[in-house]
Amino acid sequence: MSQTVVLGVIGSDAHVVGITILEQAFSAAGFDVVNLGVQTSQEEFAEAAKAHDASAVLVSSLYGHAEQDCQGFQGVLEDAGVDAVTYIGGNLAVGQDEFEETRRTFRELGFDRVFDSETDPEDAIAALREDLQITPTESERATISS
Amino acid sequence: MSQTVVLGVIGSDAHVVGITILEQAFSAAGFDVVNLGVQTSQEEFAEAAKAHDASAVLVSSLYGHAEQDCQGFQGVLEDAGVDAVTYIGGNLAVGQDEFEETRRTFRELGFDRVFDSETDPEDAIAALREDLQITPTESERATISS
Amino acid sequence: MIRDERIPSDELRRIDEEIRSNWPTGEDVDFEEAIEYHESLPDHKRFADVLESADKPLLQPRAGVPRLDDQIELLQYLHEEGKADLLPTTIDSYTRDNEYEKAQQGLDKALETGDDTLNGFPAVNHGVDGCRQLIDAVDAPIEVRHGTPDARLLAAITFAGGFQSFEGGPISYNIPYTKRHGLEETIEKWQFVDRLAGAYTERGVRINREPFGPLTGTLVPPSIAIAVMLVEGKLAATQGVRSITLGYGQVGNVVQDVAALNALKKLGNEYLPDEVVVTTVFHEWMGGFPPDEARANGVISLGGMTAAIAQPDKVITKSPQEFQGVPTKEANSAGLRTTRQVIDMAIEQKIDIDGIEEEQDLIERETRCLMDTIFEHGDGDVVQGTLKAFDSGALDVPFAPSDSAKGAVLPARDDDGRVRIFEWADLEMDEDIKEIHKARLSQRADTEGRDQSFRMVADDVDAISDGKLIGRPQSQPQGDV
Amino acid sequence: MIRDERIPSDELRRIDEEIRSNWPTGEDVDFEEAIEYHESLPDHKRFADVLESADKPLLQPRAGVPRLDDQIELLQYLHEEGKADLLPTTIDSYTRDNEYEKAQQGLDKALETGDDTLNGFPAVNHGVDGCRQLIDAVDAPIEVRHGTPDARLLAAITFAGGFQSFEGGPISYNIPYTKRHGLEETIEKWQFVDRLAGAYTERGVRINREPFGPLTGTLVPPSIAIAVMLVEGKLAATQGVRSITLGYGQVGNVVQDVAALNALKKLGNEYLPDEVVVTTVFHEWMGGFPPDEARANGVISLGGMTAAIAQPDKVITKSPQEFQGVPTKEANSAGLRTTRQVIDMAIEQKIDIDGIEEEQDLIERETRCLMDTIFEHGDGDVVQGTLKAFDSGALDVPFAPSDSAKGAVLPARDDDGRVRIFEWADLEMDEDIKEIHKARLSQRADTEGRDQSFRMVADDVDAISDGKLIGRPQSQPQGDV
Numbered sequence A, B: 001m002s003q004t005v006v007l008g009v010i011g012s013d014a015h016v017v018g019i020t021i022l023e024q025a026f027s028a029a030g031f032d033v034v035n036l037g038v039q040t041s042q043e044e045f046a047e048a049a050k051a052h053d054a055s056a057v058l059v060s061s062l063y064g065h066a067e068q069d070c071q072g073f074q075g076v077l078e079d080a081g082v083d084a085v086t087y088i089g090g091n092l093a094v095g096q097d098e099f100e101e102t103r104r105t106f107r108e109l110g111f112d113r114v115f116d117s118e119t120d121p122e123d124a125i126a127a128l129r130e131d132l133q134i135t136p137t138e139s140e141r142a143t144i145s146s
Numbered sequence C, D: 001m002i003r004d005e006r007i008p009s010d011e012l013r014r015i016d017e018e019i020r021s022n023w024p025t026g027e028d029v030d031f032e033e034a035i036e037y038h039e040s041l042p043d044h045k046r047f048a049d050v051l052e053s054a055d056k057p058l059l060q061p062r063a064g065v066p067r068l069d070d071q072i073e074l075l076q077y078l079h080e081e082g083k084a085d086l087l088p089t090t091i092d093s094y095t096r097d098n099e100y101e102k103a104q105q106g107l108d109k110a111l112e113t114g115d116d117t118l119n120g121f122p123a124v125n126h127g128v129d130g131c132r133q134l135i136d137a138v139d140a141p142i143e144v145r146h147g148t149p150d151a152r153l154l155a156a157i158t159f160a161g162g163f164q165s166f167e168g169g170p171i172s173y174n175i176p177y178t179k180r181h182g183l184e185e186t187i188e189k190w191q192f193v194d195r196l197a198g199a200y201t202e203r204g205v206r207i208n209r210e211p212f213g214p215l216t217g218t219l220v221p222p223s224i225a226i227a228v229m230l231v232e233g234k235l236a237a238t239q240g241v242r243s244i245t246l247g248y249g250q251v252g253n254v255v256q257d258v259a260a261l262n263a264l265k266k267l268g269n270e271y272l273p274d275e276v277v278v279t280t281v282f283h284e285w286m287g288g289f290p291p292d293e294a295r296a297n298g299v300i301s302l303g304g305m306t307a308a309i310a311q312p313d314k315v316i317t318k319s320p321q322e323f324q325g326v327p328t329k330e331a332n333s334a335g336l337r338t339t340r341q342v343i344d345m346a347i348e349q350k351i352d353i354d355g356i357e358e359e360q361d362l363i364e365r366e367t368r369c370l371m372d373t374i375f376e377h378g379d380g381d382v383v384q385g386t387l388k389a390f391d392s393g394a395l396d397v398p399f400a401p402s403d404s405a406k407g408a409v410l411p412a413r414d415d416d417g418r419v420r421i422f423e424w425a426d427l428e429m430d431e432d433i434k435e436i437h438k439a440r441l442s443q444r445a446d447t448e449g450r451d452q453s454f455r456m457v458a459d460d461v462d463a464i465s466d467g468k469l470i471g472r473p474q475s476q477p478q479g480d481v
């Protein structure tokens, strides 16, 4: 399995600092990172993931429109024939919501893991290493609290 | 009726700055102020009020023990034959209590008016002028919100 | 070829009509009638006058919600409970992308379900009437704040709607905010916005324009920010704007921040035409905040302290909930009042800190290098110069998402916490200035016993949210404390 | 006649036995066994060592609740969530009055009903064992903070109970805290407290002693506070104390506060014997707070900023709920974290403000005048000198409730917000210094267009809680803003 991860900020969101840090951290950890930058559409994610045979798609969103921007995303990936682990992270809700609620929303949208904006890149790397080497059962997955 | 007011900080409380300001404000407003200072006992209040034939007794408390310190105070005043308007003001409860609750407590202890620590001395002076010149009915009194 | 030239009246009219047909509410704009409406506004709602005549820094928060009644309530609250002197109306992201249809859906959803999924006030959808209801209901001047690359329709509607201040500019609302728009395109579009503001100005309605100084908000070296402000100020002046507020975002080092604000004011007056009234705005820390309201209050207060010393004309406040998401109105007010308390306690004190002149001098020299290269790139034309300088990388902004900037320049803090340039890429700068930065950064590297690297930049990006100013390595000595 | 002389060992033993019979828990004190207990404590619970070896200002809140388990939980919370470096145990008011019976009733009521009517931790009633449970359970050094004129039994029990730091002193816990105790009496009683701390010190258990610097907390001129600190420091040193932390309460003018902390440190080292390790503590604003948590955070942050510049060894933090009443543990932690953020962001910055040396020089000269008059009043003996100087008014504290001080001296802020003396009464001071104060205050009076009067003092007392530093008249010009 290739160790390529596709990274980008979805929708109209232009917050670039977080993915700049993530790109650097995942590269340093040995992954091949394809950084699509900010304001990336669902289709652009799918195309890039397909083209690079990515094992993971990392979606970032900071500006509070993540939920709308991700509607139907899993379908777009499937249609493109992408078979990759999908993570989303950042500041995922407008306002001062409880994160557990937010996590549920994005799990239901099909993301394998959901990270808040306090996430240390190292935690995401550890999680991805685990997800790519062994296929964790639902119970194991739960113990990493993501 | 004399215009003498007796002023002091009750109990073991040593917060003197508030009554220093009050003394000055009531004097400037034309009252004769007998300032008993800090750490004044119930008996000292009663004696002074009697001796000066005071029309008002102004009790201050900042340190959070006002409720204990004022138990039985009205009885002590009565026993000494004091017939005066009684006010209490300052920081009357330990911790972050609701003031309305505190006001009720001290009204039940027999104080005619209860002031919080945001009170401007001018408001207390206005209230006292009213209480001493006309005997307000319960409804009028309520409009001054004290 | 687009140049720094005033748009002729007929051209102004042509574009105006064109863009107003982009969305139904555009039809309601009538310039003459709008002038009358502005003339009917009381003095204390005239943004430029209130700002320019203030005798201490005025405070303004950020705030925008989708529904009109909610926005009215929010602004009234911020005015009364937060004691904001100036008010904002922050526009939602769909409007910023000119996706008025999506904004409408969001607004409709908000109206039906009460669920606010839009992150701001869709002013275009609310139209002239909606805007005026807001202006009428709130007893202070209100500015439009957004981040829109093509803000022409937004400007046409909000100016007619009674707003007298409009944030942004062709660079500052492009480079940090989008990768989809070319710089030439946004300059052209903002020339229209400025020209429209100029048309109101000519008629006695002085629309205040405020280029967005913080840019990417993240360790932007002062001279880069100031150069962008001067360019945008000049472009606006050319189109007839006469009230311009130049901005700057706190970097957190008090000496550098005060020096930068001084330099901004001085160079603003120098580079902009005499007929322009130049004011300055200081943005409290625009980078990543601590995930803790108590610590966030410390960050906000340091901004207040800096403002008390530098005395800009306006301060844009942050809320203690900045990290988490759009703040509640209570938190937003709290940020205002914390800032007010610090400023009012410190402003009457004489606080002259050593080294401010020296730092200011450095910032001015750097800014002049950048301005010179812009003029040279454009053979004297600022528009062409800006385009070419960004293109060559002679002008650049760190962490720029836009394709119009190289985004190759990288900042890092020196041992004192001042923002220096670690990776110059193609940024134009005199050699001796580069040497100064280099020396300061190598001093820091020595203190920390590590090489200068992207790791240092990344540590600095996180430092304030982690509770420090400088991103020191965890296990290393802490400098001269 | 009581003098500044070391209490002989047999006398120490006699008093010790006498006071321990004042309340049943006194019986459990065994000095030798207590030494062993202290020796068993880990390094990070040794108060003096932790404080003296710190490389940046350590933070300490105020906190005390009646029940032991609550107090443990509270301190653990402040340590973990507030990141307090040093912890307090604030004693209730009945214990301060030596009314152990009433304290017991309060404690019993708290245990039965869960209703905390005591405003602190009744350490005497909890006894040696209760204290040690607290020391054992909490992973940081803990100080006893109180306000007790006669703290002998409290000291005997808390020292044996494992506390290694003890606030207060004969002047600082008399003049601001009580009118019932004569100064001669409290000096005698504190000589015992210090002598007991000295006895532990001799055996290698260095009990840290901290005179209470803020005094009445309300516009205390720095030199008066510093003189009292020097006297109490000397008295403690005579009795064998070797770790002394001199205190100072923020007045809110940054230059004056930094100057005062510098002077405190310098004069402390000069006036106290060489064998004493002198450290300093800065108290965030001790006067009336704003009735608004957001504004209170601004006051707290200004204290943090001052601490970052002056770098005292310790900072006593306030909470945003200071105005209202005893703070919740969350608010108390918030005050700590806000302070920490400001200090950590500012401390690595070089912030040298003009005029600090000059102000420091003035403070030092004033303090020397006061110290000289004390020595003269006592023919070289500090105890007699202090008694006589307070008696004559040559030494005085503004707003002092105690009958032992005239409380006739009155402070007011100058046009820059520095605390000056408006009414000297009999305070001893060189004429040229008085002239300086006079000139500064008349400058302010001019700015405000009013005469100097008690009204000005009253306005200054309220100013910070009203959101300003200087109590300007409402309708007058606002100075040079």
Ligand code: B12
Pocket (backbone or CB within 6 Å): A012, A013, A014, A015, A016, A017, A018, A019, A021, A022, A058, A059, A060, A061, A062, A063, A064, A065, A087, A088, A089, A090, A091, A092, A093, A094, A095, A115, A116, A117, A118, A119, A120, A121, A124, C062, C090, C093, C119, C146, C147, C176, C177, C178, C214, C215, C216, C217, C218, C286, C287, C288, C289, C290, C321, C322, C323, C324, C325, C326, C327, C399, C400, C401, C461, C462
């Ligand atoms: C800097 C900033 C800006 C800059 C951005 C410059 C740029 N181009 O990058 C500017 C000023 C331009 C800006 C604009 C806007 N912003 Co902004 N911005 C911020 C701010 C202050 C810091 C963001 C940042 O850079 N953090 C530092 C980086 C290192 O951290 P990070 O982005 O959180 O990323 C880390 C983690 O989140 C995580 N992570 C992120 N993504 C992912 C993905 C995966 C898979 C994983 C595992 C982890 C992960 O790892 C990253 C690295 O450590 C935040 C508030 C905050 N956090 O303090 C607001 C914030 C994100 N912005 C906000 C908003 C609303 C906007 C605007 C819409 C409105 C406006 N005020 O103008 C516009 C949006 C424009 C647009 N089209 O996107 C809101 C979002 C509200 C919400 N979600 O509810 C915030 C929270 C501020 C607020 N409280 O209102 N912003």
Ligand code: B12
Pocket (backbone or CB within 6 Å): B012, B013, B014, B015, B016, B017, B018, B019, B021, B022, B058, B059, B060, B061, B062, B063, B064, B065, B087, B088, B089, B090, B091, B092, B093, B094, B095, B115, B116, B117, B118, B119, B120, B121, B124, D062, D090, D093, D119, D146, D147, D176, D177, D178, D214, D215, D216, D217, D218, D286, D287, D288, D289, D290, D321, D322, D323, D324, D325, D326, D327, D399, D400, D401, D461, D462
């Ligand atoms: C200064 C101060 C001190 C100084 C007092 C110096 C002195 N001798 O005066 C010192 C440092 C010594 C001190 C000690 C203590 N303090 Co103290 N102190 C304060 C502080 C910061 C300001 C008080 C003040 O001077 N305000 C300025 C004056 C002008 O305002 P004022 O006192 O409120 O008075 C005005 C109004 O309240 C009103 N008013 C007052 N009384 C009356 C009466 C009437 C009839 C009317 C109409 C109006 C009225 O009018 C006054 C004039 O405008 C307050 C917190 C705050 N408010 O910010 C805590 C505070 C009052 N103290 C408190 C405590 C607990 C103590 C101590 C017990 C504990 C300790 N930490 O050491 C000791 C008590 C010692 C003792 N035996 O009394 C608590 C009380 C808690 C509660 N009520 O729940 C407070 C609220 C702090 C806190 N948040 O914990 N304190």
